[in-house]
Amino acid sequence: MPQLNTATWFITILSMLISLFIIFQLKISTYSYNPNPQTLPLKYKKQEMPWEKKWTKTYLPLLPHQH
Structure with a gap:
């Protein structure tokens, strides 16, 4: 059986x-x-929420007076 020539x-x-x-x-x-x-600078689009379209005022609940 011939040998494998690896010279090249x-x-x-x-x-x-x-x-x-x-x-x-x-x-x-x-x-x-x-x-x-x-x-490039990222441009953020502000999403409007439905409650931002109207002016609303939030009242705190009445606190009992502490003596």
Whole structure:
């Protein structure tokens, strides 16, 4: 039974890794990014509750006098 020749594996794996690195670099270089990203201020919308539409006055319950 012939033995497996592993002498070329190092060059094969190294060339594959270099090729993958170059391909990924070319893929990434095609993307365009905003050069100066800035955060946008969040705009909060205030929700009106039904009881806020009318003027209401809340009275405290009458407290008994303490002597």
